[in-house]
Amino acid sequence: xxxxxxxxxIAKDYPGVRALSGVSLDLRAGEVHALVGENGAGKSTxxxxxxxxxRPNRGRILVQGRxxxxxxxxxxxxxxIATIFQELMIVPGLSVAENVVLGSEPTLGWGQQIxxxxxxxxxxxxxxxxLGLAAAIDPRASVESLSTAQKQIVEIARAxxxxxxxxxxxxxxxxxxxxxxxxxxxxxxxxxxQGSAILYVSHRLNEVRRIADRITVLRGGQHIATLPAAAVxxxxxxxxxxxxxxxxxxxxxxxxxxxxxxxxxxxxxxxxAFEDVSFEVRAGEILGVAGLIGAGRTEVMRAxxxxxxxxxxxxxxxxxxxxLRSPAEAIASGIAYLxxxxxxxxxxxxxxxxxxxxxxxxxxxxxxxLVSWGRLRRSxxxxxxxxxxxxxxxxxxxxxxxxxxxxxxxxxxxxxxADVLIFDEPxxxxxxxxxxxxxxxIYQLAMQGKAVIVVSSELPELVNLCHRIIVMSGGRxxxxxxxxxxxxxxxxxxxFAAHVGADGAGERIQ
Amino acid sequence: MSEVRPAGxxxxxxxAALGRRSRWRDLLRRNARDIGLPVAVVALIVLFAATSPxxxxxxxxxxxxxxxxxxxxxxxxxxxxxxxxxxxxxxxSTVALVSVISAFGMRSHGVAAGMAEGLLAGAAVGxxxxxxxxxxxxxxFIATLAMLSIMSGLALNLSSxxxxxxxxxxxxxxxxxxxxxxxxxxxxxxxxxVVSHFILxxxxxxxxxxxxxxxxxxxxLSGIRIDGVKLAAYVICGFCAAVGSIILTARVAxxxxxxxxxxxxxxxxxxxxxxxxxxxxxxxxxxxxxxxAFVSILSNGLNLLNxxxxxxLMVIGGALIVAVALDQAIVRxxxxx
Numbered sequence: 001x002x003x004x005x006x007x008x009x010i011a012k013d014y015p016g017v018r019a020l021s022g023v024s025l026d027l028r029a030g031e032v033h034a035l036v037g038e039n040g041a042g043k044s045t046x047x048x049x050x051x052x053x054x055r056p057n058r059g060r061i062l063v064q065g066r067x068x069x070x071x072x073x074x075x076x077x078x079x080x081i082a083t084i085f086q087e088l089m090i091v092p093g094l095s096v097a098e099n100v101v102l103g104s105e106p107t108l109g110w111g112q113q114i115x116x117x118x119x120x121x122x123x124x125x126x127x128x129x130x131l132g133l134a135a136a137i138d139p140r141a142s143v144e145s146l147s148t149a150q151k152q153i154v155e156i157a158r159a160x161x162x163x164x165x166x167x168x169x170x171x172x173x174x175x176x177x178x179x180x181x182x183x184x185x186x187x188x189x190x191x192x193x194q195g196s197a198i199l200y201v202s203h204r205l206n207e208v209r210r211i212a213d214r215i216t217v218l219r220g221g222q223h224i225a226t227l228p229a230a231a232v233x234x235x236x237x238x239x240x241x242x243x244x245x246x247x248x249x250x251x252x253x254x255x256x257x258x259x260x261x262x263x264x265x266x267x268x269x270x271x272x273a274f275e276d277v278s279f280e281v282r283a284g285e286i287l288g289v290a291g292l293i294g295a296g297r298t299e300v301m302r303a304x305x306x307x308x309x310x311x312x313x314x315x316x317x318x319x320x321x322x323x324l325r326s327p328a329e330a331i332a333s334g335i336a337y338l339x340x341x342x343x344x345x346x347x348x349x350x351x352x353x354x355x356x357x358x359x360x361x362x363x364x365x366x367x368x369x370l371v372s373w374g375r376l377r378r379s380x381x382x383x384x385x386x387x388x389x390x391x392x393x394x395x396x397x398x399x400x401x402x403x404x405x406x407x408x409x410x411x412x413x414x415x416x417x418a419d420v421l422i423f424d425e426p427x428x429x430x431x432x433x434x435x436x437x438x439x440x441x442i443y444q445l446a447m448q449g450k451a452v453i454v455v456s457s458e459l460p461e462l463v464n465l466c467h468r469i470i471v472m473s474g475g476r477x478x479x480x481x482x483x484x485x486x487x488x489x490x491x492x493x494x495x496f497a498a499h500v501g502a503d504g505a506g507e508r509i510q
Numbered sequence: 511m512s513e514v515r516p517a518g519x520x521x522x523x524x525x526a527a528l529g530r531r532s533r534w535r536d537l538l539r540r541n542a543r544d545i546g547l548p549v550a551v552v553a554l555i556v557l558f559a560a561t562s563p564x565x566x567x568x569x570x571x572x573x574x575x576x577x578x579x580x581x582x583x584x585x586x587x588x589x590x591x592x593x594x595x596x597x598x599x600x601x602x603s604t605v606a607l608v609s610v611i612s613a614f615g616m617r618s619h620g621v622a623a624g625m626a627e628g629l630l631a632g633a634a635v636g637x638x639x640x641x642x643x644x645x646x647x648x649x650x651f652i653a654t655l656a657m658l659s660i661m662s663g664l665a666l667n668l669s670s671x672x673x674x675x676x677x678x679x680x681x682x683x684x685x686x687x688x689x690x691x692x693x694x695x696x697x698x699x700x701x702x703x704v705v706s707h708f709i710l711x712x713x714x715x716x717x718x719x720x721x722x723x724x725x726x727x728x729x730x731l732s733g734i735r736i737d738g739v740k741l742a743a744y745v746i747c748g749f750c751a752a753v754g755s756i757i758l759t760a761r762v763a764x765x766x767x768x769x770x771x772x773x774x775x776x777x778x779x780x781x782x783x784x785x786x787x788x789x790x791x792x793x794x795x796x797x798x799x800x801x802x803a804f805v806s807i808l809s810n811g812l813n814l815l816n817x818x819x820x821x822x823l824m825v826i827g828g829a830l831i832v833a834v835a836l837d838q839a840i841v842r843x844x845x846x847x
Binding site: 305332359369370 | 712713714715716717718720721724725727728729730731732733734735787791792
């Protein structure tokens with residue numbers, strides 16, 4: 001059988017870096033081929049080559065057995081390869097239908113210059129129907145009213161409309177909660193059944209094992225293995241192939257000691273976002289916050305940090321009531337918030353590593369509004385060493401890997417000497433090795449007596465890391481349990497509490 | 511063949527030399543943006559020195575310096591606003607307003623008091639810009655474009671549209687006096703450069719300006735008071751424009767309500783040529799100094815070649831487009847195609 005797309009012996013060099021050396025890969029019709037590897041393994045480069053965004057220095061690309069060269073992304077699309085990037089290509093001001101037909105707008109009239117809205121809506125509707133989502137997404141709706149998961153569906157519909165036989169998905173589930181991810185996988189199942197060739201890139205290895213027919217592992221730009229998914233008995237085997245060494249333990253032991261209550265919130269509410277949220281965190285404790293995307297978890301945490309307004313309720317720190325008006329005041333009270341999106345909210349990508357580290361504690365490196373670069377560098381280096389930061393502190397934050405970027409964000413708050421640390425999705429989009437290190441850092445912070453809150457959409461992470469988990473759904477706390485009672489099914493049930501009855505527990509991309 | 515193999519470290523030495531050369535290339539490629547402008551300035555000097563006999567004389571360089579001083583002061587101030595991802599188009603009429611106010615001030619209260627009043631007025635315009643931008647949430651482009659009109663009208667009203675004369679002669683002489691071997695305007699511009707560089711690099715405010723311009727949301731979540739930082743940037747910009755205005759006012763020895771109309775474009779051009787990103791958070795005043803040098807030398811050289819000032823306008827606009835296009839090309843190449 002001829003592969004829909006085959007890459008042969010692909011190599012790609014960037015100034016000073018060999019991103020790929022001699023990687024081969026083929027995608028077959030009716031198959032999901034997963035691509036896994038740590039950050040920096042070459043996955044993104046491979047996707048860029050496949051999508052026509054970068055040209056290889058060596059090697060061949062074959063489409064249906066014929067050699068082709070992609071000069072630009074539109075070349076790749078013309079050859080039937082549709083790529084859905086992590087950063088979605090959605091035009092915010094347009095409707096769902098307009099986004100689906102983007103670039104291939106149906107036209108009518110003399111010279112085919114008049115855009116046909118009704119035809120576009122019909123085409124978008126058909127594409128959504130073939131994905132089994134005709135009821136969930138209205139082609140006429142504004143695309144801004146959609147969730148991230150639904151926007152992804154819009155992009156998949158766009159690929160279908162172009163009859164792209166090959167669909168490349170770059171970490172499509174990174175921003176989705178478990179249930180949204182599951183619904184997406186079901187859609188991929190369906191596409192596979194219809195004969196699409198799918199390249200699926202993900203850090204979520206359980207998902208990969210669930211969806212893929214074959215799995216290719218990259219490490220350091222090299223092709224390590226391509227194996228049938230059925231041949232992988234345990235997820236750990238994949239991790240070991242990815243990191244090239246046995247993984248001892250992903251999670252640190254649970255820290256034992258717990259002190260008195262550091263942070264307590266009572267009856268927090270903001271109209272339309274969350275209501276009646278109460279919980280407390282003790283010194284040395286790691287509190288997990290579970291829930292679906294949109295359950296109000298991030299909103300609550302940002303309100304505690306005074307990054308967003310709060311309508312009702314009180315926040316007590318060490319027994320004293322806080323009236324915070326800005327993040328600056330929250331920081332002065334010892335509260336730190338690590339945002340879910342490090343590139344958008346956590347880092348200044350143009351600044352060097354050590355400046356990002358020092359950003360929340362600049363007043364400590366000199367008096368009278370001055371900054372001593374010597375003291376700043378020393379502190380930054382010290383904390384970077386403690387966090388096992390393995391990038392270049394002198395380099396701008398934009399050029400270092402995701403795991404190291406996350407360490408910069410964590411280090412920033414370690415330097416600020418906060419004693420309540422709120423982590424929002426701390427391991428999103430970083431590789432397994434870096435995840436283990438982030439877990440260890442969170443563990444160490446708890447061991448030092450800090451009160452830690454971890455918001456996460458990855459249940460295994462919460463279950464293995466936390467002392468206690470609260471579950472939010474529909475803007476309210478639905479359940480709370482101690483480590484002894486952790487049960488993924490109970491957590492999921494609570495996470496769906498506000499949705500049950502809406503339309504059963506079936507397919508849900510909403 | 512096997513005996514030809516060089517002894518011991520030969521291969522390693524060759525390898526090291528190769529490594530060094532590629533490291534140089536790497537360094538060059540990585541810093542192409544920073545190196546490009548100084549190279550262009552030197553090329554310009556060589557070009558004009560070859561085509562005009564007058565160009566490479568001490569007197570002409572002094573002329574360039576005096577002519578460049580006001581633009582330099584204004585551009586260093588502009589750098590602050592552009593680093594916060596903002597912009598100040600009102601510098602043109604700020605210069606005019608300060609010229610009129612300081613001329614009146616000097617006439618009635620003496621040179622020092624008049625200068626102080628002018629500087630205060632410049633800072634006040636900056637403060638007003640900052641308030642409109644941070645409190646009323648008007649985009650910097652619109653806010654300062656409107657302020658350009660408002661302050662121009664104010665300057666014309668105050669002066670009834672004519673030059674304010676009667677400034678003490680000692681003030682006009684300032685423009686031609688020399689301190690430490692430098693014409694006073696050049697010394698002033700250098701002072702602004704040094705202070706600006708110090709503020710941007712070694713103070714908390716300076717680092718906050720880079721953080722706010724680089725990623726406003728991350729800066730806010732790191733506890734930086736965004737509005738205060740922006741306000742400070744516009745006040746500094748207004749103050750620097752006032753310094754530029756005093757230099758120009760001394761040169762024309764009267765308060766001019768139409769002074770500085772070309773400064774909004776020229777200052778933005780110098781800042782952008784100097785490698786400061788219009789998206790904020792990247793660049794330095796040292797780069798901007800080269801940007802100012804480029805614009806001023808270009809204009810001086812064209813003068814010597816008898817190119818009319820009308821044509822010069824076209825050349826400077828064109829140079830701005832070429833420079834930004836080159837910059838974009840370099841950025842694209844560095845990020846891989």
